[in-house]
Amino acid sequence: MPHWTIHLFRKGLRLHDNPTLLAALESSEVVYPVYILDRKFLMSAMNMGTLRWHFLLQSLEDLQRNLTKLGSCLLVIQGEYESVLRDHVKKWNITQVTLDAEIEPFYKEMERTIQVLGGEMGFDVLSLMGHTLYDIRRILDMNGGTPPLTYKRFLHILSVLGDPDMPVRNLTAEDFQRCKPPPELCLAECYRVPLPEDLEIPRESQSPWRGGETEGLQRLEQHLKNQGWIANFTKPKTIPNSLLPSTTGLSPYFSLGCLSVRSFFYRLSNIYAQSKNHSLPPVSLQGQLLWREFFYTVASATPNFTKMAGNPICLQINWYQDAERLHKWRMAQTGFPWIDAIMTQLHQEGWIHHLARHAVACFLTRGDLWISWEEGMKVFEEMLLDADYSINAGNWMWLSASAFFHQYTRIFCPVRFGKRTDPEGQYIRKYLPVLTNFPSKYIYEPWTAPEEAQKQAGCIIGQDYPLPMINHKEASDRNLQLMKQVREEQYGTAQLTREPRADTKMQICICDH
Numbered sequence: 329m330p331h332w333t334i335h336l337f338r339k340g341l342r343l344h345d346n347p348t349l350l351a352a353l354e355s356s357e358v359v360y361p362v363y364i365l366d367r368k369f370l371m372s373a374m375n376m377g378t379l380r381w382h383f384l385l386q387s388l389e390d391l392q393r394n395l396t397k398l399g400s401c402l403l404v405i406q407g408e409y410e411s412v413l414r415d416h417v418k419k420w421n422i423t424q425v426t427l428d429a430e431i432e433p434f435y436k437e438m439e440r441t442i443q444v445l446g447g448e449m450g451f452d453v454l455s456l457m458g459h460t461l462y463d464i465r466r467i468l469d470m471n472g473g474t475p476p477l478t479y480k481r482f483l484h485i486l487s488v489l490g491d492p493d494m495p496v497r498n499l500t501a502e503d504f505q506r507c508k509p510p511p512e513l514c515l516a517e518c519y520r521v522p523l524p525e526d527l528e529i530p531r532e533s534q535s536p537w538r539g540g541e542t543e544g545l546q547r548l549e550q551h552l553k554n555q556g557w558i559a560n561f562t563k564p565k566t567i568p569n570s571l572l573p574s575t576t577g578l579s580p581y582f583s584l585g586c587l588s589v590r591s592f593f594y595r596l597s598n599i600y601a602q603s604k605n606h607s608l609p610p611v612s613l614q615g616q617l618l619w620r621e622f623f624y625t626v627a628s629a630t631p632n633f634t635k636m637a638g639n640p641i642c643l644q645i646n647w648y649q650d651a652e653r654l655h656k657w658r659m660a661q662t663g664f665p666w667i668d669a670i671m672t673q674l675h676q677e678g679w680i681h682h683l684a685r686h687a688v689a690c691f692l693t694r695g696d697l698w699i700s701w702e703e704g705m706k707v708f709e710e711m712l713l714d715a716d717y718s719i720n721a722g723n724w725m726w727l728s729a730s731a732f733f734h735q736y737t738r739i740f741c742p743v744r745f746g747k748r749t750d751p752e753g754q755y756i757r758k759y760l761p762v763l764t765n766f767p768s769k770y771i772y773e774p775w776t777a778p779e780e781a782q783k784q785a786g787c788i789i790g791q792d793y794p795l796p797m798i799n800h801k802e803a804s805d806r807n808l809q810l811m812k813q814v815r816e817e818q819y820g821t822a823q824l825t826r827e828p829r830a831d832t833k834m835q836i837c838i839c840d841h
């Protein structure tokens with residue numbers, strides 16, 4: 329008997345390479361495409377700032393439009409997910425719920441609850457992996473049931489597994505023809521995508537990035553036209569302070585599943601196949617997708633992955649608790665223009681370059697302030713459009729040298745790092761207009777400018793823009809000793825995520841101690 333199905337979108341907000349939705353359509357007489365907007369669940373799973381709320385709503389609107397074009401619609405239902413499902417399973421005589429399998433503990437918990445509900449109410453649950461290149465469980469199995477803890481080991485496992493599955497075909501109007509939900513439902517006001525004001529989300533703060541599959545695909549196609557750039561992409565050579573993204577800028581779209589990583593992976597493979605030479609992991613574009621996959625794999629099987637306490641791969645560090653300093657970092661008030669410009673871009677746009685993330689994360693943790701990576705991770709979680717449970721925590725552990733990264737003597741200098749690729753400080757001038765008129769000579773360390781120069785620039789340091797909150801040289805020397813001591817004391821933990829040879833990921837480090 330064909331099913332009456334609710335397809336529950338969680339991430340995976342797309343119609344291309346959507347294996348679960350395809351399976352739903354192939355096994356059903358009627359499919360109700362549903363997004364449950366459970367604010368309590370969403371906010372408890374990961375704190376979500378205004379910019380990401382806008383991005384989510386735009387992505388839902390786009391999905392709604394694209395489903396309508398194919399003769400279906402998106403039914404957005406606000407409320408607590410369990411009771412919403414219970415009500416609608418009964419109301420619509422549902423026999424199957426389909427959803428993408430996810431690795432985050434909160435999504436796994438949701439799936440377990442739905443399974444139990446299915447047992448109780450008599451519906452089937454079908455969940456397939458669509459958010460990663462591989463079914464992560466296969467990687468774990470191949471590694472003996474535990475995650476490979478180094479990128480090299482991870483690549484080795486993948487080489488045994490072979491290429492990821494090919495993307496499934498795009499969905500068409502014919503797929504939806506047979507499975508239309510009743511048309512009056514699609515028109516019902518109560519199922520529309522809410523407006524920002526319905527959710528009391530201020531309209532004025534919006535990122536220049538627009539959410540949705542359509543926008544994501546446009547950006548993707550634009551990049552793929554530039555085959556030379558794709559083939560030669562070398563991550564450490566991309567520029568953190570260019571005024572437009574120097575990398576793909578696709579992360580917000582991957583994060584919500586508006587874009588399929590498998591589709592991107594195979595489009596890259598096609599370009600590589602036509603190129604004489606191309607870059608390779610870890611620095612190539614496919615290499616970036618594999619970093620994503622790596623962090624998903626480790627996160628999926630590491631207890632307390634987003635915390636220090638109870639996390640077996642993470643060094644246990646006695647970080648300072650300093651709310652005032654944390655606040656200055658968060659609010660772009662450190663007095664280091666390079667750091668403050670990055671944090672301002674993060675506030676205004678919700679996206680910053682990977683190496684810019686390096687700069688501010690190192691500054692907060694092992695570089696200058698010695699404040700826990702968990703605090704930084706929470707700020708990123710709130711502000712980033714691409715905020716992701718596994719990747720965010722994994723990279724914060726990396727940057728704070730709590731796991732994965734071992735060249736801890738390399739500390740980014742908050743003055744020299746940015747100067748290398750933007751000596752005139754155009755990026756700082758854009759995001760910190762108060763410093764616009766400073767001569768380039770002083771733009772990265774305006775406190776060194778003579779009083780006359782400050783007056784001429786119309787900005788007195790200590791009055792119109794803060795003095796540096798810390799002496800970088802003294803702080804980083806002290807922190808280095810602390811880190812050395814921690815690593816000696818916790819040698820076993822430090823070795824867990826260490827490659828046999830030196831790290832190969834980022835060779836771009838500015839100030840070696």
Ligand code: FAD
Nearest residue numbers: 575576577578579616617619620682685714715716720723
């Ligand atoms: P590209 O260089 O074009 O790479 C293509 C894709 O590969 C990205 O969209 C992303 O999906 C993946 N990718 C790239 N770099 C990494 C990486 N280092 N680790 C894992 N996947 C990667 N990325 C997130 O998507 N969400 C986060 O919450 C997040 N938090 C981070 C926190 C810190 C402290 C740091 C240092 C990095 C973080 N990153 C995060 C990783 C990385 O900075 C972003 O993925 C990247 O900058 C996104 O820009 P892009 O799409 O142009 O990347």
